[in-house]
Amino acid sequence: MSTPSRLGRYAVRRRIGAGGFATVWLAYDEELDSLVAVKVLADNWSEDHHVRQRFVEEGRFLRKVESPHVVPVYDAGQLEDGRPYLVMAYADQGNxxxxxxxxxxxxxxxxxxxxxxxxxxxxxxxxxxxxxxxxxxxxxxxxxxxxxxxxxxxxxxxxxxxxxxxxxxxxxxxxxxxxxxxxxxxxxxxxxxxxxxxxxxxxxxxxxxxxxxxxxxxxxxxxxxxxxxxxxxxxxxxxxxxxxxxxxxxxxxxxxxxxxxxxxVADHPHAHADGPEAWIPADPELTQPGPRPSTPYTMPQLGSQPEEPVPPRRRWPRLVVAMLAAVALVAGALGGVFVARRTAPDASMSDASGALSVTVPRAWDAVRSTKTWKPPGQDSRFPALAAGSVSAWTDPEEEGEGVFVGLMPGDGLPTTVPGHPECPGDGTRTDDVRDGDPLVTVVWTGCPGVVVERVVQVTPSRLLWVQVRSTSQAEAYRVLDSVRTHGI
Incomplete structure (x- = not known):
């Protein structure tokens, strides 16, 4: 989703987050000199009466409550395309x-x-x-x-x-x-x-x-x-x-x-506190007059280090957590230096921190990255690695194979994962638990070849995201099953 310059009378600063039904934007109320969060119903749900009603009811429910510990709603309205939005207090310290x-x-x-x-x-x-x-x-x-x-x-x-x-x-x-x-x-x-x-x-x-x-x-x-x-x-x-x-x-x-x-806890010496201390520094630029467009999420190809943003090659399905949807475009966001390695039948690799590892066929080790990456909407970097037979292996128009493995924030598995328009059907989804970790796997065939997406809840606040693209389903599964986390 491109960043709008304004939502109603509010100047948009950047996207805070997105889910299956709505996107939340950080905006600036120029009339009241205040930062706000604007929650907008996703356009693919704007014609669904039930979802639309539930969205509007959320604002009404919140508006009923006067409590410092319930997010306040300041305003509500409709965009030119008819989608409703809610204007709420901005949670500057995250969740x-x-x-x-x-x-x-x-x-x-x-x-x-x-x-x-x-x-x-x-x-x-x-x-x-x-x-x-x-x-x-x-x-x-x-x-x-x-x-x-x-x-x-x-x-x-x-x-x-x-x-x-x-x-x-x-x-x-x-x-x-x-x-x-x-x-x-x-x-x-x-x-x-x-x-x-x-x-x-x-x-x-x-x-x-x-x-x-x-x-x-x-x-x-x-x-x-x-x-x-x-x-x-x-x-x-x-x-x-x-x-x-x-x-x-x-x-x-x-x-x-x-x-x-x-x-x-009344008698415990350290059990009395007003709450956590601030951990995210204030950004004074957010309250400067006029909109400050945010940089679109970039998808450089494996093996390249572009200095300017590169627009995504295609639009992904809307019904998905936006941060995870962007991850599925995988390896391009990693950056870093890639080197050729063609000496062994299989190649085992780990990320720079040693938190992740995977074993891939020799042909997939033509280009690789083991540096950290920054998921969309996040200010911190997380362990990740990628390997591919060509630099553009994530592009369905290229005859490439490869794998991406990355950690990212998340306290629950996604209800859906990004689709692959080049693959027929919606994919086959399997929910499972392995070694005590809940996971979801979606497999697309006939793409040509196979594409596999897997998300694993490896800790209460961490997700492991894996994408594999291969001409062989058996090879894809073998690489998928070789993914390991260490020290997590």
Missing amino acids: LVDRLDLSQLPLGQAIAVVRQVGSGLQALHQRGVLHRDVKPANVLFRTVDGEVRAMVGDLGLGKAMEASSRLTMIGGTPSYVSPEQARGEPLDERSDQYSLGALAYLLVGGRPPYSHASIAAATSPLPPAPLDPRLPAGVEAAIVRAMAPAREDRWPTIATFLSVLGEA
Whole structure:
């Protein structure tokens, strides 16, 4: 998607992120001299009445709530093409996934985040709204008067309690969704309490309570693994009760849960904090008058080092997380120096950090890169590697074979992966769990040859993305199965 110069009266700075139904842009309100986030319904869903209504309802739900811990909506409108948009507060410190990528929060800050998220959920409940998708990516951080404040955001699955008291659409994130929601049963605020408990488990334990590969796996969860015994007495009991499979066994209210959790850490010397400290520096250029166009994502070919942006060769499907969609164009974003290596029947290679490795046929080792790459929308670089028989092996018009392997942020597997227009059909998708890691694999044949996309949840906040293009399906699988991570 190209960057618009304006959305309504708001000057666009850059894209913050995108999902299956909407794109969020960082924009500048010139009249009020303020940064805002503008969420725009994806154009391929603009004619879908149900999706459009759900998008508009999110703004109405958020507008009902007056809480410092719920993302506020300032404005709403329609673009010239009829798509609705919402203008919200800009979370200048990213989300909880971003923060946990740096390190685990100290106990006091972790408890403070749980309290603030819980406060936001209570405010929603008081207005008769269930969130229904509490997870790290939906916990946003914003700097207010020098302090970092946690806010609940993204009510894409939010429902009025009156509607949720009847059978509702099954949705949510497998590792955080309540069992009753996974089963499609009537819901009440104890469903959000379960998700808050799972979030608390992640924050104080350093890992999610579960790694469910599907919603079905969340219908009857086993007790989560024990937390660190060095935690203050009562912390684990409070969290485990909030996550009780039967809602009748949970705390009566979120307020009760937060109170008991607070009492459990009351005497801990490091358990008191207002919240995490700011970790993303302010960018004063964002508030300069007039739009500042952002550079389009570039796709240089393997073996080249262009100094100017190169437009993507083709438009990818819209129904996909934009960051992941760009990754599937793979190797070109790596840059770096590539060398010829043709001395062994197979070639094993690792990235510069040693975190990733893969074994490829000798012919695929004509050009390679082992340097880091920067996923779209990210300021940090991540381990990656690529190898190909020709520099343009990702181009379907070239007779090339190759593989890309890269790490990137992500707290859940994508619901869809980028398509390949040169391949007939939608591909064959397989969801699986290997060595405890959930993964999804999509295979296209007749491309000519075969293209395989695989995404693996290797840590709670890291995805491993692999693309293989080959003339032989057996060869593609052999290379795919040789991919390894190390020290992750």
